[in-house]
Structure formats: structure tokens, C-alpha cells
Amino acid sequence: MNKDNIFDSISTLKGVGSQLSKYLKKRKIEKIKDIILNLPYSETDRSKIVRLSELEVGAICSIKVKVKKLNFPRIRNLPNKIICEDETGKIDIVYFNSREGYLRKLFPLNEWVIISGKINFFNKKYQITNPDYVTTIENQDYVVKNIPKYNLTKGINEKKYRSISEKIISNIPIINDWLDNHFIEKNKLLNWNQAIKNLHLNEKKDNKSKSYRRIVFDEICANFLSLSENRKRIRKSKKAKIFNNKKVEYLIKKLPFKLTNSQNVVLKEIDKDLLSHKRMFRIIQGDVGSGKTIVSLLSIYNVVQSGYQTALMSPTEILAKQHFELSKKIFGNLLKIRFLTGKTEYKERKKILKELREGKIDLIIGTHSLFQKTIKFRNLGLTVIDEQHKFGVKQRSDLAKKGGDNCDVLLMSATPIPRTMMMSLYGDMDISKINEKPAERKSIQTLSKPEKKINELWPSIKRQIDYGNQVFWVCPLIEESSFLDYSSAKKKYEIINKKFPNKVGLIHGALDKEEKDKILNKFLNKEIFILVSTTVIEVGIDFPNANLIIIENANKFGLAQLHQLRGRVGRGQKQGVCILLFKEGLSKSAIKRIKILKNSDDGFFIAEEDLKLRGFGDLIGYQQSGIKNFRFADPLHHEDLFQLAEKYILGIRDDINEKKYSFLLKLFDKAEIINIEEF
Numbered sequence: 001m002n003k004d005n006i007f008d009s010i011s012t013l014k015g016v017g018s019q020l021s022k023y024l025k026k027r028k029i030e031k032i033k034d035i036i037l038n039l040p041y042s043e044t045d046r047s048k049i050v051r052l053s054e055l056e057v058g059a060i061c062s063i064k065v066k067v068k069k070l071n072f073p074r075i076r077n078l079p080n081k082i083i084c085e086d087e088t089g090k091i092d093i094v095y096f097n098s099r100e101g102y103l104r105k106l107f108p109l110n111e112w113v114i115i116s117g118k119i120n121f122f123n124k125k126y127q128i129t130n131p132d133y134v135t136t137i138e139n140q141d142y143v144v145k146n147i148p149k150y151n152l153t154k155g156i157n158e159k160k161y162r163s164i165s166e167k168i169i170s171n172i173p174i175i176n177d178w179l180d181n182h183f184i185e186k187n188k189l190l191n192w193n194q195a196i197k198n199l200h201l202n203e204k205k206d207n208k209s210k211s212y213r214r215i216v217f218d219e220i221c222a223n224f225l226s227l228s229e230n231r232k233r234i235r236k237s238k239k240a241k242i243f244n245n246k247k248v249e250y251l252i253k254k255l256p257f258k259l260t261n262s263q264n265v266v267l268k269e270i271d272k273d274l275l276s277h278k279r280m281f282r283i284i285q286g287d288v289g290s291g292k293t294i295v296s297l298l299s300i301y302n303v304v305q306s307g308y309q310t311a312l313m314s315p316t317e318i319l320a321k322q323h324f325e326l327s328k329k330i331f332g333n334l335l336k337i338r339f340l341t342g343k344t345e346y347k348e349r350k351k352i353l354k355e356l357r358e359g360k361i362d363l364i365i366g367t368h369s370l371f372q373k374t375i376k377f378r379n380l381g382l383t384v385i386d387e388q389h390k391f392g393v394k395q396r397s398d399l400a401k402k403g404g405d406n407c408d409v410l411l412m413s414a415t416p417i418p419r420t421m422m423m424s425l426y427g428d429m430d431i432s433k434i435n436e437k438p439a440e441r442k443s444i445q446t447l448s449k450p451e452k453k454i455n456e457l458w459p460s461i462k463r464q465i466d467y468g469n470q471v472f473w474v475c476p477l478i479e480e481s482s483f484l485d486y487s488s489a490k491k492k493y494e495i496i497n498k499k500f501p502n503k504v505g506l507i508h509g510a511l512d513k514e515e516k517d518k519i520l521n522k523f524l525n526k527e528i529f530i531l532v533s534t535t536v537i538e539v540g541i542d543f544p545n546a547n548l549i550i551i552e553n554a555n556k557f558g559l560a561q562l563h564q565l566r567g568r569v570g571r572g573q574k575q576g577v578c579i580l581l582f583k584e585g586l587s588k589s590a591i592k593r594i595k596i597l598k599n600s601d602d603g604f605f606i607a608e609e610d611l612k613l614r615g616f617g618d619l620i621g622y623q624q625s626g627i628k629n630f631r632f633a634d635p636l637h638h639e640d641l642f643q644l645a646e647k648y649i650l651g652i653r654d655d656i657n658e659k660k661y662s663f664l665l666k667l668f669d670k671a672e673i674i675n676i677e678e679f
């Protein structure tokens with residue numbers, strides 16, 4: 001085998017027919033390298049030969065016996081039987097559906113053989129049914145040892161698979177390692193060839209195993225590298241923007257509040273990118289309410305100063321509308337701003353498209369309809385994408401392409417992501433963090449209550465409504481069933497509506513976007529005062545008048561999600577309150593989680609704690625992330641390797657030698673797709 005054969009299809013292997021290929025494909029084993037990466041999950045100890053008098057029923061073991069008699073009944077459905085013995089006892093070897101000729105060859109009369117399999121006891125006799133291995137004494141080394149066990153689908157014979165796998169593993173050519181020895185030793189890793197060999201010999205897969213650490217490190221690096229490759233494609237040369245900060249400073253002075261330090265720092269980071277000769281691809285990460293929008297608007301102003309057009313895109317119409325209103329307030333007549341969504345009337349839309357082409361519009365705000373083919377800009381200089389996690393990575397790279405060579409890209413996200421996972425999710429971007437909230441913002445008071453005391457809530461809700469305040473009521477997330485969620489929300493809606501007639505609205509997943517927007521608008525316009533909803537209320541929308549949120553079945557939500565939900569309230573002047581309703585008998589971990597939520601208002605801290613308590617599988621954003629594609633790496637257990645890989649990749653990222661890493665990228669299927677479908 002030479003190096004490149006590793007990437008050949010398994011069907012090129014001798015003895016792998018179309019049937020076996022089909023089964024292997026089910027286990028995602030398509031290329032030879034997939035067999036190399038299919039590590040054994042445990043082992044079977046066949047290393048000792050056990051005497052028949054010492055057999056243990058149910059155990060898997062190896063025996064050395066003499067073939068005494070072959071019994072092939074002529075009656076259908078009766079099994080074939082081979083009677084064997086050693087000095088201490090007798091055993092029956094039983095075969096269903098095996099041909100006589102085959103068995104006669106396998107069990108030569110009066111010869112000694114090695115048999116390995118699971119011991120049963122039947123009719124007062126020991127027996128092995130369909131043994132895993134039968135071999136001659138000369139070949140006993142192939143069986144009598146610790147045998148790796150692979151996760152296989154039905155239809156794949158373990159023995160057959162093992163012989164294929166062993167042949168491949170022992171024939172892997174020595175590759176040119178992309179890591180140098182010094183690095184490998186310093187970080188307690190191992191060279192690639194050795195690591196693979198050890199792992200197939202059942203080295204334990206924990207963080208102490210240098211071999212396993214090596215494979216995990218490789219996988220993380222392959223991931224980061226593919227993101228870096230995407231980054232390289234996006235960060236091409238562009239014309240630098242030219243603007244004078246005086247004008248934006250004037251605008252900042254006129255704001256009704258003072259920018260936080262974090263906001264100022266991030267603004268400077270963006271400025272630097274805008275003024276550089278490389279396209280910007282930057283994400284602002286900031287907790288709910290940290291004030292990302294204003295930062296993006298100020299950057300938009302700078303870009304318009306440089307003579308370019310700008311676009312601001314939101315995942316929902318209602319959020320886009322809020323941005324539109326805010327922009328008009330901040331910019332007044334300074335910029336020509338237009339609003340465009342799928343619902344914009346034909347005539348108006350035509351006019352807007354014309355003005356965009358002619359460069360008459362400075363800032364266009366809308367939903368993803370901004371990026372339809374028919375929409376052409378004269379000179380788009382900046383695209384801002386709000387709540388980027390709603391768009392997915394493929395979309396974000398498509399959007400980046402769309403803007404043209406001189407278009408910078410700025411993304412925003414309120415989903416706090418644990419430090420370890422930042423690079424896996426955002427490795428193709430530069431990251432700006434807003435890590436403080438406006439000073440006068442009151443933190444939200446968080447309380448918990450058992451569900452059976454629900455009646456105690458009505459008076460306080462009534463009080464809120466009497467004051468003209470508004471309330472969110474988030475309904476139990478029963479399970480992943482929109483129907484059940486809907487019916488429970490509907491029931492709750494009816495109960496609450498009886499208590500507060502004509503003051504309640506219901507929003508749930510089965511409604512289409514338009515109906516949702518209609519109800520959200522009613523809530524924004526204070527036509528209704530209580531909004532009952534299933535799961536998540538649209539992210540990002542500012543409801544300055546809502547100051548109480550009640551979350552039922554709160555232990556069904558992740559910490560980070562609860563934190564985002566409660567961030568819906570307390571955005572205005574009034575104290576926000578969040579009440580978590582629980583069923584009886586909370587577990588220790590549930591109590592711990594409430595405590596964290598009560599004591600912290602820091603989304604990043606909460607995301608870290610969430611990761612520790614629930615594992616990375618439950619984090620928000622996880623579904624869309626590339627994390628689930630990791631087969632070996634786990635941000636929780638391999639934190640140090642994530643950090644190491646990050647340092648390593650950041651060190652080379654803008655100057656990657658693709659040739660050196662092409663083997664690695666191919667190994668983890670990152671070469672062809674680089675960052676398109678996978679993430």
C-alpha cells in the first residue's frame with residue numbers, strides 16, 4: 001500500500017465484495033482510511049487457553065481440544081455437532097447452517113484444534129454454538145490473545161472484518177508526519193503511525209494515552225484547518241475604507257447613553273479591519289442586551305463615509321423592523337435608509353432595487369431576502385448579519401461571497417459559547433467580544449417556585465398588568481414534539497385567558513412567520529399584556545416594556561437557554577423578574593443549576609457551567625455547529641488539546657502549507673468539502 005491508497009474505496013480491497021461494501025457503508029466506512037480510523041471500542045480476552053474442567057458458563061474463552069466425532073444429522077433443522085475433548089472433559093461444538101464439507105476441513109478427526117467462543121451449558125453439557133474462531137495449533141497466535149472489538153453493523157462478520165482491518169493496519173506506509181518530533185514530545189503525543197498501531201492494539205482511549213491524544217489532536221486540527229481555509233478564501237485583498245473618526249464621534253456624543261468600554265474596544269477592532277487591505281470577516285460575540293446593534297450601526301456609518309453602501313440583515317422581519325426604527329432614530333437625515341423584506345410591495349420593491357443599483361441607498365435593512373439574485377448593489381462595502389447562528393455556516397460563507405471583493409462582513413451573535421468551542425464554531429472569523437453590559441442595566445431577579453404553588457402567581461401578574469407592564473409565559477417543553485408542546489401551551493393559554501380576558505396572546509411553533517409576527521406586533525404595541533409561548537421567543541427583539549417572565553418546567557431547559565430566555569425581560573428601565581417553575585422533587589443537579597442562574601448574570605460564565613453540567617451535546621448552537629461531527633474529540637474531556645490546537649493553528653493560519661496538511665485534511669474528510677456542507 002502506498003500513501004495515496006489509503007484514500008481509495010474499500011471496494012478496491014481483495015475480499016471486499018459489493019455486499020460487504022454496502023454493510024460497511026452503513027457504518028460510514030467507505031475508504032480504506034475509514035477502517036484505519038474505526039478504532040476498536042474494547043477487546044475480548046482470548047489470551048488464555050482454559051481447560052474444559054474450568055470452563056465458566058457465559059464467558060468468552062479459548063480452548064485447546066481434540067476432535068473426537070463429527071455428527072451431521074440427516075434431519076432438517078437439527079444442528080451439526082462436533083464432539084471434542086481435552087484431558088479434563090468434553091464439549092460439543094454446535095453449528096447451525098454450516099456446510100458439512102467446510103466443517104470437515106475445519107475439524108480434522110483426532111487432531112488438536114484451538115476454538116474460541118462463548119461457553120453455553122445445554123443438556124448437561126458444555127457447548128459452544130457457532131464459535132468465533134477455529135484454528136490449528138500452529139495458527140493459535142492469531143486467536144489466543146486480546147482481540148480488538150469493533151463496532152460493526154449487522155451483516156458484517158467480526159472475524160472477516162478483523163482480518164481486513166489487521167491487514168490494512170500492518171501495511172500502513174510510514175507517512176511524513178505533519179507534526180515535528182519536538183512538538184510531539186513536548187505535548188505528550190505520539191507520531192501518527194505509532195499512535196494508529198497502538199490504538200488498534202487496544203490502547204485505552206483516555207486522555208493519558210499518547211496515542212489517543214494524538215488522534216484527537218489531529219481531528220481538532222483538521223477541523224480548524226478547514227475553517228482557516230474558508231477564512232483564507234474570504235479574507236482576500238480589498239480596497240481599504242477611508243473615513244474620518246470625527247464624524248462618528250459626533251454621532252456617539254449625541255447618543256442618549258455612554259458607550260461601554262467593551263463597545264469602544266470592539267468599535268476600534270472593526271475600524272482597524274475596515275481600514276486594512278484585507279476583507280473583514282469578524283463576529284461580535286456579546287450577551288443579550290450587551291448593545292451589539294449600536295456598534296454595528298456606528299461601523300455602518302464609517303463605511304458610508306467612505307462612499308460605500310451597507311446592508312444589515314436579520315433572521316426575522318420583526319427584528320429587522322426594530323433595527324430599521326433604531327437606525328432612523330440614530331441617523332436621522334444623515335443616511336438614506338430603506339427597509340426590504342419578502343413582504344415589501346412590488347412597486348416599492350422595484351423602486352428600492354433601482355435605487356440600490358444606482359447607489360442612492362446608503363443602508364438597506366431587511367431579512368435574507370436582501371440576498372436574492374435580483375438584488376444588485378452599486379458598491380456594497382459592508383454586510384452586517386445579526387443573530388448569525390440562525391443562518392448556518394454555509395449561508396455565512398455564501399453571504400460573504402455575495403458582497404463582492406470590497407465588501408467587509410460583520411456578524412453578531414448573542415449565543416454565549418464556552419471558550420473551548422469558540423474556535424470550532426468561529427475558527428474562520430476574527431472574534432470581538434463585548435463582555436460588559438451597560439452600567440445602569442439592572443440585573444434580572446431570578447426566583448424559583450414549585451409548580452403546585454402556581455396560584456400564588458396570579459396576584460403578582462395582575463399587579464404588573466395594572467402598572468401597564470407585560471409578561472412572558474413560556475410553556476413546558478414536554479419533549480421533542482411540537483404537537484404536545486402546542487397542546488400544553490394552548491391549555492395554559494385558556495387558563496390564563498380566563499383570568500385575564502382579552503389580555504393574552506398565544507404563539508407556538510405551528511404558526512407561520514406572518515402569524516407569529518402579527519402576534520408579536522400586538523405584544524409590542526401593548527394590545528395584549530401576556531404572551532404565552534412554546535419554547536423560545538424570537539431572539540434579539542427588544543421588548544422594553546416586558547419585565548416578568550415565567551418559565552414552566554424549567555429543568556427541561558439548558559442553563560444557557562434559560563439565560564437567553566430571561567434576557568427577554570428587563571431591557572427597559574424597570575426591574576426584570578424571572579420565575580422558574582419546577583415540578584416536585586428536584587434532582588441535586590437541578591438545584592445546582594438554579595443556584596448558578598440565580599447567582600450569575602454572565603452568559604459566558606453560564607455557558608461554561610452548562611458545558612460542565614450537561615456536556616456539550618445540550619448547548620444551544622450545538623445542533624448547527626460542527627462539534628457534532630467530531631468523532632474522537634470532546635470539548636469537555638480534551639480541553640487542553642483544543643487549546644493546544646487553537647494555538648497551533650492560529651500560529652500558521654494565515655500562512656498554511658496545504659501540501660503538508662493535505663493528508664490530514666483528507667483523513668478527516670475536510671479536503672474536498674472544506675467547510676461547505678459540514679458545518
Ligand code: ADP
Nearest residue numbers: 257258259260287288289290291292293294438
Ligand atoms: P444586543 O446586544 O442583545 O443585540 P441591543 O443592541 O439590542 O442588544 O441593545 C439592547 C439595549 O441596550 C438597546 O435598547 C440599546 O439601545 C441599549 N444600549 C446599547 N448600548 C448601551 C449603552 N452603552 N448604555 C445603555 N444602553 C445601551
Ligand code: MG
Nearest residue numbers: 292293386540
Ligand atoms: Mg441584537
